[in-house]
Amino acid sequence: MLSIGIVTVSDRAAAGLYPDAGGPAVAAWLRRVVVSPWRPVTRLVADERVRIEAVLRDLADGEGCGLIITTGGTGPAPRDVTPEATVAVCDRLLPGFGELMRRESLRVVPTAILSRQTAGIRGRSLIVNLPGKPAAIADCLGAVMPAIPDCLDLIGAGRLDTDPAQCRAYRPD
Numbered sequence: 001m002l003s004i005g006i007v008t009v010s011d012r013a014a015a016g017l018y019p020d021a022g023g024p025a026v027a028a029w030l031r032r033v034v035v036s037p038w039r040p041v042t043r044l045v046a047d048e049r050v051r052i053e054a055v056l057r058d059l060a061d062g063e064g065c066g067l068i069i070t071t072g073g074t075g076p077a078p079r080d081v082t083p084e085a086t087v088a089v090c091d092r093l094l095p096g097f098g099e100l101m102r103r104e105s106l107r108v109v110p111t112a113i114l115s116r117q118t119a120g121i122r123g124r125s126l127i128v129n130l131p132g133k134p135a136a137i138a139d140c141l142g143a144v145m146p147a148i149p150d151c152l153d154l155i156g157a158g159r160l161d162t163d164p165a166q167c168r169a170y171r172p173d
């Protein structure tokens, strides 16, 4: 059973000023697309680098999440620090994820280039950043999910299969 961490990074959602729409949107997208057994491990954290890093380490090392998806805190505002926290906890980066997600998002909004979203590997966990706008989640996950099952295989993170009618994953022979 693959554990998937879902991390909302938002000052206002963490303070209860608005309900978190991002985490539930990620979970709903995964429920629609992922057909192999998985369990969500959800976290809600303010835009504080030290706390985001602690959450990512706990999900990877403590909860054993093979995949960790963050939403929020990727922009240029002073408190947007999710990419810095991600880079700090990762052993290696996968810059292609951010490049592809920005390219796809650019079809939707010109401000897509403001997202510094990235991805990387910590041990046997793949960490992927998404922007905070709930509408961005499907754009970005739809772009990178075709490559995620093979990445999880390669790092020994666990098995993830998608419904090909929703998202066709590519596993090279």
Ligand SMILES: Nc1ncnc2c1ncn2[C@@H]1O[C@H](COP(=O)(O)OP(=O)(O)OP(=O)(O)O)[C@@H](O)[C@H]1O
Residues within 6 Å of the ligand: 008, 009, 010, 011, 012, 013, 018, 019, 020, 021, 022, 023, 047, 072, 073, 074, 075, 077, 131, 132, 133, 134
């Ligand atoms: N978890 C969330 N739930 C609902 N809406 C969100 C969430 N995160 C972001 N948004 C919406 O997307 C916009 C841009 O997201 P961003 O991560 O830049 O938030 P922000 O302006 O830094 O504020 P905050 O960190 O308090 O959510 C927000 O202004 C808000 O309207």
Ligand SMILES: Nc1nc2c(c(=O)[nH]1)N[C@H]1C(S)=C(S)[C@@H](COP(=O)(O)O)O[C@H]1N2
Residues within 6 Å of the ligand: 071, 072, 073, 074, 075, 076, 080, 104, 105, 106, 108, 109, 111, 112, 113, 114, 115, 116, 130, 131, 132, 133, 135, 136, 137, 139, 140
């Ligand atoms: N697909 C998509 N990507 C998007 C957006 C969006 O609405 N849709 N918003 C952009 C905006 S306005 C910002 S500021 C950056 C960073 O957002 P974040 O700080 O919420 O992570 O993501 C960008 N990427």
